[in-house]
Amino acid sequence: MRAALYARVSTGRQADFNLSLPDQIESMLNWCTKNNYEIVQQYCDEGLTGTDDRRPAFQRMMADACNSSKHRPFDIIVVHSFSRFFRDEVEFTLYERRLTKHGIALASISQEGINNQENEFLRRMLAMVDEQNSRENAKHTLRCMIRNAERGFFNGSTVPFGYRIQETDEPARTGHKKLLVLDPLEVPVVERIFKLYIERNMGVKDIASLLNKEGITRRGSLWSTTTVYQILTNTVYKGEKLFNQKTWKTGEKKDVAEIIRIPVEPIVSPEVFELVKEKRIQRSPKMNHPRRLTSPKLLTGLLRCGECGAAMTAATGKSNTYFYYRCNTRTRKHLDLCSSKMVPMGKLEMSVLSALADKVFIPERVGMILKELKQKMRGDNPQSITELNKQLEAVHFKLKNLYHSIENGIQIDAILKQRLDELKKQETEISRKIEGYSSTTQAMVDSIDMEEVKVFAGLLREKLLNRDTPFSKEYLHLLVRGIELKGNQATVRGSYVSLAGAIKYTAQKKNLSTSQEVLRFNG
Structure with a gap:
């Protein structure tokens, strides 16, 4: 009989349990020799789970086996154990029946007693056990990874551009635990991408084109709109690496409470990240048509009719000399459907800018806005950084007393150990909240003082009216x-939030250079 061998490992750690690909292949070769099978093909999947069929070698094997237009390439598929073939009872049965329909058998070298067709029920039972074991292993692995993330360690996956991996002295299951640290060669590129987006008003396509034109690569690859967008939207760059965001199998988003926020060294400040976020929202086609963003008309995309709610766009008089803002209902549908009137463009634009400069963006009014924003944020999250620090101090005091009692000879019983574990858990949770605070919008808003507000208001008034x-x-x-x-x-x-971010960013720009420098969008 002609045999095809199929081997699979989910992780590199399986090599420690004699399940590495070479070990599986060697065992299967010996088994085939013993049973006088001719090996005609080998298929191997490395680092892939057996709970689904998203495995290239597995799909190739099934395509070869079930291709009716070709002569049957082999008579039997040999696996180390049925769990290597599939760890899902339903899928196992469906794929096995497809093979049987095409006259191809499935055999396990470590479970020979249930290889024949008469033991189909036992094979299905074993597949159910493998499926349950896989679920339990996944739960245990996720618990370990969450614990690892809560302590600030990196669990794997693609390293974000701008960072590199640094091993610690703390041992892990294999090697040592790892941290994300800044990569000094890539950090300037990330900083420049944020600066181009904010200060020069460049879009993701223009940024990618500029970097590629200058020969600046992304670890040897060209930049694209997607990779630039990922830089501008990844919270890791403001010091917050997110873990456990989605269910790995379905891609379904998890509840916010389940997401672990790992503090890392930021590349940009929270206010820069928030400004980019606000600009992205405003530039989105859902919010503004692209022509509105490039239109020289100041209020295009912002102005709406108070009578009917339609947008108001630029219009000209009969002589094409005078410009107005006019309700789209009157322009495109019928004059009688809306009672609003055309408004002279220059007069309205200057009135709006003057009102904003003289009545809205003044220190007193901006101070009131920031106060309202702080109150709203405290309403969403009543715990302030001061309260968190007090809670941490109280936990440290209790831990210190417990340690002191242990040093003085008190016996550690089950109740004392439970209390100690509870306090250590509280310490970890509060510390994680404090570490994550610095990268939040609330921290940025809390850090703004009235001097920064006055500087911003003065510079903004000057620029708005110019x-x-x-x-x-x-x-x-x-x-x-x-x-x-x-x-x-x-x-x-x-x-x-945009106002708070602009205040903080403008203050930073002023401190970094001369008193005349302000936030510019076109260099």
């Missing part, structure tokens, strides 16, 4: 979400 630069429109679209015009009254809706 129509000779594109600064007015860029900052307006970043800070303002919409303007509703009804009669002679305009109602402005804005983003508190």
